[in-house]
Amino acid sequence: MQNFFVDSEFLSQQALERKHKLESDASFRTNHMQYMPGMEIINSDVYESVMSHVNSYDYAKYSAKDVNSALEHEICSIEDFKALLSPAARNFLEQMAIRARLETSKHFGNTVYLFTPLYIANYCENYCVYCGFNCYNHIRRMKLSLEQIDHEMQIIANSGMEEILILTGESRSQSSVEYIGESCKLARKYFRMVGLEIYPVNTDEYAYLHECGADYVTVFQETYDAEKYETLHLFGHKRVYPYRFDSQERALRGGMRGVAFSALLGLSDFRKDALATALHAYYLQRKYPQAEISLSCPRLRPIINNDKINPMDVHEKELCQILCAYRIFLPFAGITVSSRESASFRDGIVKIAATKVSAGVSTGIGDHESKYTGKESQSQEGDEQFEISDSRSFDTMYHDMSSEGLQPVLNDYLYV
Amino acid sequence: MNDDKLVIGGHEFSSRFILGSGKYSMKLIEAAVKYAGAEIITLAVRRANTKEGENILDFIPKGVTLLPNTSGARNCEEAVRIARLARELGCGDFVKIEIMRDSKYLLPDNQETVKATEILAREGFVVMPYMYPDLNTARDLVNAGAACVMPLASPIGSNKGLATREFIQILIDEIDLPIIVDAGIGRPSQACEAMEMGTAAIMANTALATAGDIPMMAGAFKSAIEAGRKAYLAGLGRVLTRGAAASDPLTGFLRD
Numbered sequence: 165m166q167n168f169f170v171d172s173e174f175l176s177q178q179a180l181e182r183k184h185k186l187e188s189d190a191s192f193r194t195n196h197m198q199y200m201p202g203m204e205i206i207n208s209d210v211y212e213s214v215m216s217h218v219n220s221y222d223y224a225k226y227s228a229k230d231v232n233s234a235l236e237h238e239i240c241s242i243e244d245f246k247a248l249l250s251p252a253a254r255n256f257l258e259q260m261a262i263r264a265r266l267e268t269s270k271h272f273g274n275t276v277y278l279f280t281p282l283y284i285a286n287y288c289e290n291y292c293v294y295c296g297f298n299c300y301n302h303i304r305r306m307k308l309s310l311e312q313i314d315h316e317m318q319i320i321a322n323s324g325m326e327e328i329l330i331l332t333g334e335s336r337s338q339s340s341v342e343y344i345g346e347s348c349k350l351a352r353k354y355f356r357m358v359g360l361e362i363y364p365v366n367t368d369e370y371a372y373l374h375e376c377g378a379d380y381v382t383v384f385q386e387t388y389d390a391e392k393y394e395t396l397h398l399f400g401h402k403r404v405y406p407y408r409f410d411s412q413e414r415a416l417r418g419g420m421r422g423v424a425f426s427a428l429l430g431l432s433d434f435r436k437d438a439l440a441t442a443l444h445a446y447y448l449q450r451k452y453p454q455a456e457i458s459l460s461c462p463r464l465r466p467i468i469n470n471d472k473i474n475p476m477d478v479h480e481k482e483l484c485q486i487l488c489a490y491r492i493f494l495p496f497a498g499i500t501v502s503s504r505e506s507a508s509f510r511d512g513i514v515k516i517a518a519t520k521v522s523a524g525v526s527t528g529i530g531d532h533e534s535k536y537t538g539k540e541s542q543s544q545e546g547d548e549q550f551e552i553s554d555s556r557s558f559d560t561m562y563h564d565m566s567s568e569g570l571q572p573v574l575n576d577y578l579y580v
Numbered sequence: 581m582n583d584d585k586l587v588i589g590g591h592e593f594s595s596r597f598i599l600g601s602g603k604y605s606m607k608l609i610e611a612a613v614k615y616a617g618a619e620i621i622t623l624a625v626r627r628a629n630t631k632e633g634e635n636i637l638d639f640i641p642k643g644v645t646l647l648p649n650t651s652g653a654r655n656c657e658e659a660v661r662i663a664r665l666a667r668e669l670g671c672g673d674f675v676k677i678e679i680m681r682d683s684k685y686l687l688p689d690n691q692e693t694v695k696a697t698e699i700l701a702r703e704g705f706v707v708m709p710y711m712y713p714d715l716n717t718a719r720d721l722v723n724a725g726a727a728c729v730m731p732l733a734s735p736i737g738s739n740k741g742l743a744t745r746e747f748i749q750i751l752i753d754e755i756d757l758p759i760i761v762d763a764g765i766g767r768p769s770q771a772c773e774a775m776e777m778g779t780a781a782i783m784a785n786t787a788l789a790t791a792g793d794i795p796m797m798a799g800a801f802k803s804a805i806e807a808g809r810k811a812y813l814a815g816l817g818r819v820l821t822r823g824a825a826a827s828d829p830l831t832g833f834l835r836d
């Protein structure tokens with residue numbers, strides 16, 4: 165068990181007391197399965213389908229024989245996928261990688277997509293204990309004005325990047341849907357493809373954001389284990405597990421072309437979380453066959469004021485196993501590997517299973533100018549969400565991917 | 581053989597190899613033109629929609645016909661919009677319609693394809709529709725003004741070759757337009773087989789792009805396609821002909 169709790173000396177006595185109570189007294193916390201006012205309920209059947217598998221998943225029961233036959237099957241069934249995620253598959257890493265690479269090349273050739281994230285605000289009203297943006301963490305908060313966003317986007321676009329992912333902390337009051345919508349409109353000026361990773365919203369709001377130019381929505385469930393989820397998301401709208409779970413479905417109903425899924429590995433039982441993530445994508449694509457789906461696989465990282473946070477039992481080998489299993493089970497899905505991972509891991513995994521990597525990444529606010537050009541920024545900068553590991557610039561990444569024999573693709577998307 | 585031309589929408593081509601879209605590189609285009617003899621090159625409009633891609637047009641050798649496709653379209657309206665965009669970009673009047681509302685198998689949506697064909701043919705496009713090999717749809721496509729019919733051989737990425745063989749044969753037998761096989765041709769022998777059956781041309785990309793020696797593979801496809809075409813024109817011998825005739829007539833015993 166790792167210790168996520170850090171007390172800031174800047175909190176008032178009252179705030180500290182409340183924080184401690186949230187941390188230690190479950191009865192002080194709200195019901196995480198109950199919707200808050202204004203949250204749309206869509207009564208989806210996807211949750212049931214996913215969790216019935218996850219709850220009964222006993223990975224210890226799979227043997228080398230199961231893994232072997234999973235690798236022999238031309239089509240990977242859910243049962244096969246479970247075997248590939250099991251501890252028994254750990255000895256089959258090389259075989260899994262070979263099969264994964266074959267699937268990747270059949271569906272994606274030797275291409276690798278590049279994108280960059282842009283954090284436009286780090287205000288957050290939630291207390292997720294593992295995140296640097298959480299409302300009790302003492303960091304420099306900031307929200308970019310539209311002029312600043314325009315400026316940041318220009319700098320990023322000048323680097324050559326054509327796909328952008330807009331992120332915010334989860335604060336509706338600081339970063340309204342309209343504010344995000346205006347940011348999307350700006351992004352459309354500079355980028356061919358605009359994705360969003362923001363707080364979950366209702367279907368009509370996704371439809372509005374789609375009209376503003378966004379076409380892809382990423383929402384991390386963090387962990388699919390509802391009980392565990394409750395102990396990690398102590399305060400704020402993010403506590404509401406089912407509303408978050410249905411985000412991708414609302415986004416698709418709102419007209420978005422694609423959605424991305426992820427668990428933050430290291431928070432809970434990673435095998436179950438990996439199973440849940442892929443099945444979430446699988447069942448949603450079955451229900452909405454036109455949906456483009458992609459998966460990511462972030463692991464826990466150190467944050468400001470808590471450098472001890474780590475991905476626990478998910479080492480690079482486990483991560484690789486999960487990614488290969490994802491690829492074999494969902495050969496057509498995009499797989500993104502974030503800058504949380506090392507350059508050497510990313511260079512290796514794009515040749516096996518991943519199809520997209522970020523480059524030129526900053527998880528801080530308003531610091532692209534100083535980071536990209538080395539120029540002292542004139543204005544204030546906001547702190548970062550977590551420490552990144554692979555800090556390669558766009559140019560370096562482009563070059564490195566090419567020299568690995570891959571073809572970097574900046575965009576192959578049309579807003580229609 | 582020299583006057584054996586492939587005619588699409590009134591345009592004549594000597595080559596029966598068409599470079600599909602997908603894995604793109606200048607090296608591939610070069611090899612396809614030089615060694616496979618490609619005269620038509622597919623270009624995904626969505627792929628050209630990049631700052632790098634803007635130059636793709638500059639790389640297309642003179643005399644080669646560009647075939648923009650509508651990949652990324654999920655319905656008729658989107659396909660029509662992409663086709664018009666392609667025309668604005670200066671890609672000419674050819675368009676390959678690809679409409680998929682399935683991200684897993686990437687199977688074409690026949691109904692929407694017929695609708696888009698009708699609209700675009702009316703607007704003067706030379707329409708080349710990608711479809712699932714279904715005879716009724718093919719007939720609808722003919723009536724809608726298609727310039728050819730492009731059935732898939734097997735699902736994209738499946739490496740299954742001519743999985744839809746029997747149904748493609750029906751299209752060849754019943755449809756008066758050129759039948760061009762797309763998607764699934766992984767090796768020259770499969771291309772050859774399709775040509776023997778009477779397919780008018782072959783579209784491929786991945787098979788070349790992922791070859792160890794791209795120019796050599798391009799040459800292999802050229803030879804295979806020519807061989808298959810010759811065999812078709814020559815009329816296959818008794819062993820392979822459908823409803824094969826035995827060398828000694830079965831009915832030879834009949835008197836008067």
Ligand code: SF4
Binds near residue numbers: 292295297333
């Ligand atoms: S994970 Fe998201 S919602 Fe939670 S504290 Fe961090 S920014 Fe806020």
